[in-house]
Amino acid sequence: MKTYSRRDFIKASSNTAGGLLLAFHLPVLGKAVPYEPWSDAGSELNAWLAINVDNTITIRVAMSEMGQGVMTALPMIIAEELEADWRLVRVEYADVNRHIRDDNAYGKMLTDNSGSVRHSREMLQSVGAEARERLIKAAAERWLVPNADCYADYGKVVNRKTRNSLSYGELAAAAAQVRVGNIKIKTPEAFNSLGLPTPRVDVPAKVDGTAVYSIDIRRPGMVYAAVKHCPVIGGTVRSLRYNAIRNRPGIIKTVRMDTAVAVVAEHFWQAKTAADELPVQWVTGELAKASSQQFKKSFETALDGRDGVVLEEHGHVVRNMDIAETTIESDYVVPYLSHACLEPMNCTVEFSDGRVDVWAGVQDPVAAVNAISKVSGLPRNRVYLHNCFMGGGFGRRSQTDFVREAVLIAMDVGLPVQMIWTREEDQRSGQYRPMSASRFKAGFDLDKKLIVYTNHSVTHSIALDQSPGEKGIDATSIEGLSDMPYRVEHRRISHASKNTNLTSWYWRSRGHSQNAYAMECFMDEMAVAANQDPIDFRMLHLRDKPAHGDVLEILKDKSNWRKSLPRGSAKGIAIHESFGTICGQVAEVTVSTDGEMTVDRIVCVVDCGNLINPSTAESQVEGAIVFGLSAARYSKLTVENGVVLEDNYDLYDVVRMADMPRIEVHFALSGGDKWGGLGEPATPPVAPAVCNALYRITGRRIRALPIKDYLLSRRR
Amino acid sequence: MIFLTINGQDMELDIPPETPLLWALRDYLNLTGTKYGCGIGECGACTVNVNGVATKSCTMSLSQVSNLNVVTIEGLSEKGLHPVQQAWIDEEVPQCGYCQSGQIMAAVALLETKSTPSDKDINAAMKNICRCGTYTKIRKAIHKVALERASQ
Numbered sequence: 120m121k122t123y124s125r126r127d128f129i130k131a132s133s134n135t136a137g138g139l140l141l142a143f144h145l146p147v148l149g150k151a152v153p154y155e156p157w158s159d160a161g162s163e164l165n166a167w168l169a170i171n172v173d174n175t176i177t178i179r180v181a182m183s184e185m186g187q188g189v190m191t192a193l194p195m196i197i198a199e200e201l202e203a204d205w206r207l208v209r210v211e212y213a214d215v216n217r218h219i220r221d222d223n224a225y226g227k228m229l230t231d232n233s234g235s236v237r238h239s240r241e242m243l244q245s246v247g248a249e250a251r252e253r254l255i256k257a258a259a260e261r262w263l264v265p266n267a268d269c270y271a272d273y274g275k276v277v278n279r280k281t282r283n284s285l286s287y288g289e290l291a292a293a294a295a296q297v298r299v300g301n302i303k304i305k306t307p308e309a310f311n312s313l314g315l316p317t318p319r320v321d322v323p324a325k326v327d328g329t330a331v332y333s334i335d336i337r338r339p340g341m342v343y344a345a346v347k348h349c350p351v352i353g354g355t356v357r358s359l360r361y362n363a364i365r366n367r368p369g370i371i372k373t374v375r376m377d378t379a380v381a382v383v384a385e386h387f388w389q390a391k392t393a394a395d396e397l398p399v400q401w402v403t404g405e406l407a408k409a410s411s412q413q414f415k416k417s418f419e420t421a422l423d424g425r426d427g428v429v430l431e432e433h434g435h436v437v438r439n440m441d442i443a444e445t446t447i448e449s450d451y452v453v454p455y456l457s458h459a460c461l462e463p464m465n466c467t468v469e470f471s472d473g474r475v476d477v478w479a480g481v482q483d484p485v486a487a488v489n490a491i492s493k494v495s496g497l498p499r500n501r502v503y504l505h506n507c508f509m510g511g512g513f514g515r516r517s518q519t520d521f522v523r524e525a526v527l528i529a530m531d532v533g534l535p536v537q538m539i540w541t542r543e544e545d546q547r548s549g550q551y552r553p554m555s556a557s558r559f560k561a562g563f564d565l566d567k568k569l570i571v572y573t574n575h576s577v578t579h580s581i582a583l584d585q586s587p588g589e590k591g592i593d594a595t596s597i598e599g600l601s602d603m604p605y606r607v608e609h610r611r612i613s614h615a616s617k618n619t620n621l622t623s624w625y626w627r628s629r630g631h632s633q634n635a636y637a638m639e640c641f642m643d644e645m646a647v648a649a650n651q652d653p654i655d656f657r658m659l660h661l662r663d664k665p666a667h668g669d670v671l672e673i674l675k676d677k678s679n680w681r682k683s684l685p686r687g688s689a690k691g692i693a694i695h696e697s698f699g700t701i702c703g704q705v706a707e708v709t710v711s712t713d714g715e716m717t718v719d720r721i722v723c724v725v726d727c728g729n730l731i732n733p734s735t736a737e738s739q740v741e742g743a744i745v746f747g748l749s750a751a752r753y754s755k756l757t758v759e760n761g762v763v764l765e766d767n768y769d770l771y772d773v774v775r776m777a778d779m780p781r782i783e784v785h786f787a788l789s790g791g792d793k794w795g796g797l798g799e800p801a802t803p804p805v806a807p808a809v810c811n812a813l814y815r816i817t818g819r820r821i822r823a824l825p826i827k828d829y830l831l832s833r834r835r
Numbered sequence: 836m837i838f839l840t841i842n843g844q845d846m847e848l849d850i851p852p853e854t855p856l857l858w859a860l861r862d863y864l865n866l867t868g869t870k871y872g873c874g875i876g877e878c879g880a881c882t883v884n885v886n887g888v889a890t891k892s893c894t895m896s897l898s899q900v901s902n903l904n905v906v907t908i909e910g911l912s913e914k915g916l917h918p919v920q921q922a923w924i925d926e927e928v929p930q931c932g933y934c935q936s937g938q939i940m941a942a943v944a945l946l947e948t949k950s951t952p953s954d955k956d957i958n959a960a961m962k963n964i965c966r967c968g969t970y971t972k973i974r975k976a977i978h979k980v981a982l983e984r985a986s987q
Contacts, residue, residue, distance in 0.1 A: 186930030186967045318927060325932030326923040327916070328868020328908035332933060335867035343862070368851065388858040461872045461880055461933045461966050510870070510933030511966045542873045734927055738969070742930055745968025768877040768964060777958035779970045 162291035164250040166217070166224040167197060167243070170291035174274060176203050179213040181225035182235040183482050184321060185512030186742070187798045188735030189235045191319045195731055196240055199313045200247030200304060203287070204274035210320050215484035215504050230482040231517055231625065233698035233796020236731055240794060244304035250294070252302050257293035258285050307729050307790060316734040321508070333507040334539060336467040336478040342371055344528045344538040345390035347399060348379040351761035352549050353620050354403035356380055364393040373397065374531040381528045387539055407761040409620050414758065415452070418556040418617055421577040422450060427615030428592055430601040434609030439571035443562025447648050451559070451637035452823040454755035455579075456552035458626055459771060462510020463545040466525035469535035474501045477526070480509035482517035490519040494526045513746070514625035518550050543766040551756060552626030553579035553596070554619070557637035559644075561607075567649045569660070571609040576600055576637070578630070580616035581623045592616070595625065599634035599695060599803070604667055605642070605660035621758070627746050628799040631697040635803030636751075636810070636824065639693035643811040644820065653692050653811065654680060666789060667694060670703045670724050673787045678705035678722040687711065687833055688719070691812030693804040700727040700795030704744070704804040706780070708812035714831045718748065718780040718809055723801055725786050728793025733786070740784045740801040747805030748780075749773040752826050772827075837897050841866075842910020852898035856890075857881045859897050860907060868908035868936045872964070879963025882937035883907045889944035889960075908936035911943065918983065919943050922976040930967035937963050942977050951981040 161171030169177040178194040194210050197203075218225045226242055251271045258276035259266045268279050275284040287294075307314070324330040349355060359380050361373050369389035374381040380399055384390035421427075440446065467478040475495050481487045484504050492499045509516055525538040540548065555578040562571040578596040583589050597614050626632060646656035654675055661667045671694060674680070678690065687709055694703035707720040721744055730736050753772040757764045765771035810821040818834035837848045841864065850859050860866040860883070869892060872880030876891040883892045884906040911917045916924070919942050929935045938961070945952055945960040952960070957974055965973070 186932065188930075318924075319929075321932070322924055322927055322929055325929035325935055326920040326939060327911075328866075328936050330932050331867075332870075334871065337865060337867070386854075386858065386862045388854050388862070459966060461878060461931070461964060462870065463872070508933075509931060511931050513966070539871070542875075738927070738930055738972070741971055742968035745970065746966070767875055768873050769875060773964055773966065774968070774970075775964060776961045776970045776974065779974070782971055 162295040164253060164291070164295055165246055166213070166221065167246045168250050170287050170294070172288045172291070174204070174286050174288035175207045175209055176201070176287065177209050177211060179211055181213040181218070181228045182239070183230040183480070183484070183506055183509060183512065185230070185480070185482065185509035185516065187235065187739055188319055188732060189230070190321050191317060192236055192731045192735060193239065193243060195313060195317055196243040197247035199310055200244050201251050202271040202273060205312065205317070207274060212506050215488055215506070216500065216502065219485065219488060219499050228484050229486070229517065230512070231514070233700070233798040233800065237699060237794040237796055241304065245302065248302045248304050249299065252299040253294040253297050254287055254290050256297045256299055257290045260297070261285065261293065313731055314729070314733065317732050319735060330508050332462050332510050333467060333479045334462055334465045334510070336507070336537060338467065338469055338535040341467070341535040341537055342383055342385055342532065343387040343390045344374070344381045344383045344525070344536050345387065345394040346379050346381045346524065346538060346540055346544055347394045347397060348544055348547060349401045349403065350547060351401065351403040351406050352547065352622065352763070353406045354378065354401045354761070357400040357402045359400070360398040364397050367393050367396070372532065374528045376524065376527055379524065381538065383528065383532050383536065387537075391541060403761060406620050409758055409761045411454070411758045414554060414619050417619070418452065418554065418577050421615050421617045422556055422558045422575060424615070427575065427577075427613050429611060429613045430592070430597060431610065431612045434571075436571055436573060436609050436611045439609040440560070440562050440573070443571060444565045445648065446560060446562045447644055448558070448560040449641055449644055449820065449822060450556060451640060452556045453554065453633040453636060454824065455554045455621055455623070456626060456750055456754050457546050457756060457771065458511070458513040458515035459546065459768070459773065460509070460511030460513060460515050463540045463542055464515070464521035464548065465537065465539040466522050467535065467537040468525045468529035470529060470533070473497070474503060475526070476503045476505065477522065478505045478507055479522050480507045480512070480516055481519070481522065482509075482512050482514070483519070486517070487519050487522050490523050491526050494523050495530060513627040515550060518624050520548065520550065542768070546766045546771060547763045549622035550624035551621055552632060553581060553623040555579065555596070555633040557600070557634070559637070559641040561641070561645050561648065563648055569607055569645055569649055572607040573611045574600055575613045575615070576634070577615050577617045578633070579618050579621070579623045581625065583616055583618050584622050595630040597634070598630045599638060599697065603638060604664045604696060605657070606663055607660065620761070627743065628697060628802040631695060631799070631803040632747070632750065635693065635695035635697070636806040639695060639804065639807030640810050640820065640822070643691070643807070643814065657694065666726060667696070667701055669789070670694060670701045670726050670787055673785060674703040674705055674722065674724045677724060677783065677785050680705065687816060689812045689815035691808045691810065691815065693807035693811065695800070695803040697800045697803055698796030699793070700725060700797065700800035702800045702804050704801070704808040706805070706808035706812045708809055708816065710813070710816045710831045710833055712833065716813070716826065716831055718778070720781045720783070721805070721808070722783045723785065725784065725801065726789050727786070727795035727797055727800070728789055728791065730786065730788065736786070736797050737784050739797045741782050743799060743801035744782055744805050745774050745779075747802035748778070748809070751806035751809055751824055752778070755825050837901050839900050839902060840904045842906055843913070848897065850897055852896065854897050856883070856892040856895045856897055856900055856905070860892065866907050866909050870933055870936060872934070877964070878934070879941060880934050880937045882940040882963060884940055884944050887944065887947055889941045908939060911939070917943065918980050919946065919976070922979045926972050926976040926979060928969050928972040928976050930969055934963055934965045938965065938973055942973070946977065946980055951985060952977060
């Protein structure tokens with residue numbers, strides 16, 4: 120049992136009676152009327168929690184729902200400690216305006232780094248436990264008995280001796296007035312409902328069309344904006360010819376911005392088709408010479424060069440490389456990638472009476488409010504951001520570029536505006552998964568024992584995009600490389616940043632996505648050079664990492680690792696730790712006689728320590744695998760003349776039903792204090808597991824993604 | 836004027852006939868369950884059923900569906916949930932949910948032509964993109980509907 124002092128949740132408990140609360144629950148059609156005064160006669164126990172006289176409990180969620188199940192998992196945590204009747208729990212988004220007004224009432228509202236559960240679990244447990252103790256105290260005072268004579272059970276407080284009980288609804292008003300001292304939260308062995316599969320609260324609205332994404336917002340008098348960005352990223356507007364479109368039906372106006380023009384019309388299709396026709400001249404200069412070929416050359420030059428920082432050096436690298444009996448060397452390269460969320464970026468903005476209301480699906484509501492405030496000039500407490508369901512996030516929606524743009528347009532138009540980026544604009548909007556290249560070299564002695572290892576990586580730095588001139592190393596560029604789990608006596612790991620004119624941003628699993636691919640493919644190369652089985656070779660170098668070893672053992676068993684497959688098929692393995700979770704995968708791959716590849720099966724073993732909701736956890740792992748498989752097989756962005764060519768799903772292909780492997784997810788939970796993330800850790804191992812299997816079939820290494828760029832044929 | 840039936844209701848629409856069905860549904864008729872994803876008929880988020888056939892509404896102009904019968908996610912079932920929607924809940928298919936209206940419409944059309952689709956049939960008919968990767972659960976849900984219908 121952990122002890123919490125009152126000051127740990129003092130912010131959580133600050134009661135803002137009289138304040139305006141969010142009165143809609145799940146964002147569903149017809150109910151998305153924001154900021155009605157709280158009408159229930161209920162009592163707010165803290166910022167997360169209100170109990171109503173009808174015994175329903177409103178629980179607020181400070182993280183953003185983008186499909187990962189936080190709207191279910193986070194209320195489950197509070198309900199567990201509260202000893203609530205789950206059937207009476209209602210869920211709604213926490214209000215970011217209140218969060219800012221009340222000095223970060225919800226602690227943190229940024230949804231990233233697979234962190235929703237692992238970063239807020241203790242806090243949410245304490246929120247639920249504190250409310251429970253107050254309900255108990257309120258009952259004890261009513262019955263004039265000691266607190267110890269009472270206990271909470273399934274939405275009621277029960278008197279041990281008399282067996283009388285009072286419902287939470289009956290006690291809530293009194294509980295809102297009492298205070299309690301130190302409270303304790305449960306350890307996992309004491310959980311009643313956490314860890315049991317629980318249906319997601321947002322599913323019903325997502326099968327009948329009533330779930331509201333920001334693109335579905337409809338406001339009285341609302342008009343639509345289509346945006347035309349300079350096709351050359353970074354280019355600016357020189358001039359535009361409004362007369363060419365002004366007489367088209369529904370056209371209201373154009374809004375000229377630095378790097379884009381918006382066309383505003385009564386309906387979106389009118390705006391979109393007019394934007395297509397609108398003649399715009401751009402200033403692109405040197406940017407129009409940028410190309411993927413040029414990027415590739417500059418990354419190769421950086422790999423050869425001496426620029427960069429040594430992150431780790433151990434032993435005698437140069438000497439051992441010299442005396443090594445054999446050495447191997449390989450470069451691995453990954454391209455820029457877009458997130459390609461199925462719901463393209465969009466945002467609805469309405470100014471009125473010195474306030475602005477904004478509807479968007481965002482992972483970082485506070486950053487969005489700050490951006491809206493900055494662009495509009497309104498103070499932050501006059502900004503009302505209504506977070507919506509997100510049609511995919513994957514990191515993209517923690518950026519605020521699209522929100523800023525919509526606010527700019529609305530300020531100019533003076534009407535409620537919904538801005539929608541077309542798929543093409545969304546694909547070309549930058550904020551890409553960084554391009555990266557990694558060079559590995561390894562030396563072996565006479566007995567084929569690995570004695571020396573070097574790695575130099577060159578990556579587009581997200582941090583450098585954000586603050587140009589930044590000299591430090593972007594931690595997300597090197598994760599998984601600088602902290603590799605394998606022990607090699609003599610080793611050197613170094614890194615250099617290399618930015619192009621494209622802009623980069625966090626993409627599901629951040630730097631792990633490219634670094635696990637490079638690292639785990641090279642591990643496989645080293646295993647071959649050492650003449651060892653890939654799992655045995657990893658085990659040998661994971662002596663300091665027993666938890667990795669446990670995952671590998673289970674993976675070996677579940678995947679029938681030793682059992683060979685028919686000709687044309689093979690298994691490949693990869694393991695990677697990210698966001699506090701270890702994930703190992705074995706991919707079974709087939710290459711047909713005519714070179715067609717299928718991924719038949721992926722066996723995945725996950726150690727995230729503990730689980731809140733196993734059914735959504737499994738979905739997250741499956742989804743993360745599919746996301747990684749799309750990137751491994753198909754996705755890349757090609758730049759020619761400064762323009763991204765893959766501007767829609769016909770060119771930027773992703774995994775579809777027919778590509779799907781059988782996926783088996785096994786949770787190997789080590790329990791204890793370990794709470795790892797789940798949204799991302801299954802993405803990094805997919806590409807290397809598949810590429811390592813392909814090597815066994817074709818005899819060729821896939822040293823640049825995507826795989827579709829290779830002609831595959833079976834080894835003769 | 837365009838005449839057509841949407842979700843069982845006969846309609847007479849004064850909307851420019853070249854407007855894609857998708858935007859007519861979303862912007863003029865406020866049927867926002869049908870989603871925009873790509874605009875080129877690649878992703879399937881906009882799938883509706885036209886005379887029972889799964890159709891990408893983003894590349895189908897209003898004039899092309901004149902006098903035809905359009906069903907969207909909102910009109911899939913007159914009362915309660917359609918068995919496909921129920922299976923989607925039972926198998927807990929959706930993650931972000933954005934593609935699911937289109938997936939459900941495609942599944943309904945498939946099950947109307949093939950009462951017990953094989954995995955191959957599903958691969959051929961279900962080409963809609965799901966970036967969250969719910970494909971395994973979609974497949975399971977379709978088989979579940981088929982199995983339940985067969986046992987009735």
